[in-house]
Amino acid sequence: MNKETLELIGGIIAIIGSLFLLLGSIGLLRMPDSYNRIQAGTKASTLGTMLSVLGAWFFAPAMVGKFVILILFVLITNPVSSHAIARAAYHIKVPLSPRTIVDKLKDKYSADSDRMAYKKKVKSETE
Amino acid sequence: MGNLLIEIASGITLLALLLGLIRFIKGPHKVDRVIAFDTMTVSSIALIVFISLLSGNLLYLDVALVYGILGFLGVVILARYFEKGL
Amino acid sequence: MFVIIAIVLGIISLIGGVIALFHKKLVVAILAAGLVSLTASIIFLLLAAPDVAMTEAAIGSGLTTVIFLYVLNKIREKNG
Numbered sequence: 001m002n003k004e005t006l007e008l009i010g011g012i013i014a015i016i017g018s019l020f021l022l023l024g025s026i027g028l029l030r031m032p033d034s035y036n037r038i039q040a041g042t043k044a045s046t047l048g049t050m051l052s053v054l055g056a057w058f059f060a061p062a063m064v065g066k067f068v069i070l071i072l073f074v075l076i077t078n079p080v081s082s083h084a085i086a087r088a089a090y091h092i093k094v095p096l097s098p099r100t101i102v103d104k105l106k107d108k109y110s111a112d113s114d115r116m117a118y119k120k121k122v123k124s125e126t127e
Numbered sequence: 128m129g130n131l132l133i134e135i136a137s138g139i140t141l142l143a144l145l146l147g148l149i150r151f152i153k154g155p156h157k158v159d160r161v162i163a164f165d166t167m168t169v170s171s172i173a174l175i176v177f178i179s180l181l182s183g184n185l186l187y188l189d190v191a192l193v194y195g196i197l198g199f200l201g202v203v204i205l206a207r208y209f210e211k212g213l
Numbered sequence: 214m215f216v217i218i219a220i221v222l223g224i225i226s227l228i229g230g231v232i233a234l235f236h237k238k239l240v241v242a243i244l245a246a247g248l249v250s251l252t253a254s255i256i257f258l259l260l261a262a263p264d265v266a267m268t269e270a271a272i273g274s275g276l277t278t279v280i281f282l283y284v285l286n287k288i289r290e291k292n293g
Contacts, residue, residue: 004128011132014177018139021170025146028166034158037150041166052136052173059129059180066188070176073192077199078169084206085165089158091210134214141221148225151248152232157240164244171255174218178258181214190258190266194251197275201247208240208282 010058017051020044033097034089042082049074130181137177143170161205168198219259226252243281247274 027040050071057067090105144167151163172191179187226249233245250273257266 007129008132011129011136014136015132015139018136018143018173021143021173022139022146024166025143025150025170028150028163029146034156034162037159037162041147041162042169045166045169049169049173052140053176055136056133056176056180059133060185063185063188066185066192070172070188070192070195073195074169074172077195078165081165081199081202081206084203085158085161085209088206088209092158094156094158137214137218141218144225145221148228151245152228157238157244160241160244164248167248168251171251175255175258178215178218178255182261184261184263187258187263190254190263190270193267194254194270197270198251200275201278204279204282205240205244208286 006058006061010055012055013058014052014055017048017053017055020048020051024048032099034094035086036097038082038086038089042078046074046078049078133177133180137174137181140170140174140177144174158209161202165198165202168194168202215259219256222252222256222259226256239285240282243278243285246281247278250274250277 021044024041024044027044028037031037031040053067053070053074057064096103147163147167147170151160151167154160154163172195175187175191175194179185179191229245229248229252233242233249236242236245250269253273254266254270257269
């Protein structure tokens with residue numbers, strides 16, 4: 001496989017990844033709620049960045065180490081930060097969308113948003 | 128041929144950055160602004176990789192790695208701050 | 214292509230600077246200052262200075278945001 005074909009494949013993968021980034025930003029604009037925005041903005045941009053870096057690897061196949069480290073780093077850290085910010089948003093009581101149907105965490109955090117109270121409640125429910 | 132495709136991809140990534148900036152300006156709650164900041168940081172990693180390919184200097188990939196680490200650190204510290212922690 | 218990228222990043226940096234100056238909430242102002250520094254890092258990268266870009270990302274985004282939030286946490290504890 002010669003260099004031109006590799007660059008064509010890599011460019012097409014990079015364009016698909018950047019389209020995922022664009023879809024994530026459109027979802028960030030159009031979703032009605034903070035939690036929906038977390039969902040739309042983070043998952044799509046994780047996949048988009050991973051595909052973009054994978055497409056860039058076809059242009060320089062010798063530098064495999066840095067690209068693998070970059071893909072693994074984005075794959076690990078971006079869901080962690082999304083989870084942290086969603087948990088903080090539920091703790092400071094960001095309002096839900098009026099079209100929300102079910103909220104399973106409602107009675108578990110309602111008394112006071114303390115971590116020990118939540119653990120005690122879960123323990124008493126399981127016993 | 129390859130350079131043209133990478134230029135198109137970086138143009139689309141710039142459009143994504145601008146849409147994230149609109150949410151950063153509008154966002155009614157502070158959590159919305161943090162999410163927009165996170166999305167713009169992750170999109171910028173892809174943009175730095177494209178810039179390093181276009182300029183032909185693969186030393187720039189280290190900058191993308193540092194950028195990712197610091198964006199992650201900032202968002203996690205903001206989340207800890209919102210929970211009255213730090 | 215680099216000129217287009219530089220112009221768009223400059224626009225983002227200007228808007229972030231205006232938000233950091235004139236917004237009422239301090240957290241949003243700190244976040245906008247971090248946005249300005251992250252954008253300036255890519256502009257330094259376009260000007261072929263990767264070491265300056267790395268330093269700008271480390272100092273401007275990481276250290277300044279952490280120290281500002283630490284001080285803001287202390288102030289919030291004092292004022293109740």
